[in-house]
Amino acid sequence: MKILHIIASADRRSGGPIEGVWNISTANANHYIVEIVSADGPDEAFLADSPIKIFALGPPVGPNSRFNLLNHYMYTPRLIPWLRRHAHEYDAVIVNGLWNFASFAASRVLPGSGVPYFVFPHGMLDPWFKQTYPLKHFFKQFFWWFVEGRLMRQSSSVIFTAEDERILARGMFHGHSNYPEFVAGYGTKSPPPAQPEQTATFKRLLPDLADHRYLLYLSRIHRKKGCDLLIEAFAAAAQIDPELHLVVAGPDQEGLGAGLRARASELGIGNRLHWPGMLTGDAKWGAFRGAEAFVLPSHQENFGIVLAEAMACGIPVLTTHKVNIWREIEVSGGGFIETDDQAGITALLQRWLALDPEFRLEMGRKARDGFETYFDISEAAHKIAKLIDVKIAEANART
Numbered sequence: 001m002k003i004l005h006i007i008a009s010a011d012r013r014s015g016g017p018i019e020g021v022w023n024i025s026t027a028n029a030n031h032y033i034v035e036i037v038s039a040d041g042p043d044e045a046f047l048a049d050s051p052i053k054i055f056a057l058g059p060p061v062g063p064n065s066r067f068n069l070l071n072h073y074m075y076t077p078r079l080i081p082w083l084r085r086h087a088h089e090y091d092a093v094i095v096n097g098l099w100n101f102a103s104f105a106a107s108r109v110l111p112g113s114g115v116p117y118f119v120f121p122h123g124m125l126d127p128w129f130k131q132t133y134p135l136k137h138f139f140k141q142f143f144w145w146f147v148e149g150r151l152m153r154q155s156s157s158v159i160f161t162a163e164d165e166r167i168l169a170r171g172m173f174h175g176h177s178n179y180p181e182f183v184a185g186y187g188t189k190s191p192p193p194a195q196p197e198q199t200a201t202f203k204r205l206l207p208d209l210a211d212h213r214y215l216l217y218l219s220r221i222h223r224k225k226g227c228d229l230l231i232e233a234f235a236a237a238a239q240i241d242p243e244l245h246l247v248v249a250g251p252d253q254e255g256l257g258a259g260l261r262a263r264a265s266e267l268g269i270g271n272r273l274h275w276p277g278m279l280t281g282d283a284k285w286g287a288f289r290g291a292e293a294f295v296l297p298s299h300q301e302n303f304g305i306v307l308a309e310a311m312a313c314g315i316p317v318l319t320t321h322k323v324n325i326w327r328e329i330e331v332s333g334g335g336f337i338e339t340d341d342q343a344g345i346t347a348l349l350q351r352w353l354a355l356d357p358e359f360r361l362e363m364g365r366k367a368r369d370g371f372e373t374y375f376d377i378s379e380a381a382h383k384i385a386k387l388i389d390v391k392i393a394e395a396n397a398r399t
Helices: 016-027 045-049 068-072 079-089 102-109 128-134 134-153 165-168 196-205 227-241 255-265 279-288 305-312 326-332 343-355 357-375 377-398
Strands: 001-005 033-038 053-056 092-096 117-120 157-160 182-183 214-218 246-249 273-277 293-296 317-320 335-338
Touching: 001 016, 001 079, 001 102, 016 033, 016 293, 016 305, 016 377, 033 079, 045 214, 079 102, 092 102, 092 377, 102 134, 117 305, 117 377, 157 377, 165 182, 196 279, 214 279, 227 246, 227 255, 227 343, 246 279, 246 293, 246 343, 255 273, 273 305, 293 305, 293 343, 305 326, 305 357, 317 326, 317 343, 326 335, 326 357, 335 343
Parallel strands: 001 033, 001 092, 033 053, 092 117, 117 157, 157 182, 214 246, 214 293, 246 273, 293 317, 317 335
Antiparallel strands: none
């Protein structure tokens, strides 16, 4: 069978949704032929490295034009005509993400088309966005009535990655509340085996880190990730443990890095923070495997694939109740959970520093066991494949 994923961007620097597409597609590679359509420009370098066929149909205008708002929305005039021509060539379609032109295009073509389709909100219906951006939420309500809500209500299923995500999404918007729900779980695949080159590649990027012990943050540098809380909390931890360093890795999409660096310097810890940017491949796995613990102080996290990746490497995780998989992490014994405020993040680091070495090693073992129990992508991928098969069979029976 042949499956199409619709997504605004297939660039892995854009965060979790495309990682989910890759991981689920890889796990179901023997079950489906998978293709992707996106609004990326056809000359993007990452397209050449994709083992999955990507139809890149944008962008329509240059980044310095007066149409920057349309670029932010990932508008491309080619997507709707393309979907009208080709959607029926696929056994099923999966729409990844909301509030962009890709979901708008899907809403114009898929409802009533006869093609089974599924919507993956990827956490984009979380109340945090309403609380943090109330004006945006006001405008989103109009889109919900005419675009996203309609798209979800007429879908074969709306797929949530965690029970918390499903519950939090309910009642976020008025209208179209009777959409079909399905909780599939989520996760990632096991990392490649540990190799010396992974550590060497990572350390070449950060020569000043040398052989210092370090905590690792690896995610986008974004307002919702709580990076500012982490800087303040590490300043307190640094006074307790003068040998500990912090690696803050990830793309700086909002230009927050300069302010965070300045604050670290004010606190006297600038020389103990390291900023390698986005890490991939061996450098990423080397960063994970060399860390004492992984820290993600998020205010909102639908799943947190990086948490699953850290646990897969046997690295304990320190995170917040605002991550939708916090219960599984806590039950596994492979991490600590606190509130997403300054007191909570400071407590996370201080709880870690108070542990004796043997308990830290035991937490690492429990983290790996927790990954295998809760976050191996093969289980979620199997549930999604079974759901798709059932809905395809139902659609075929109606024709």
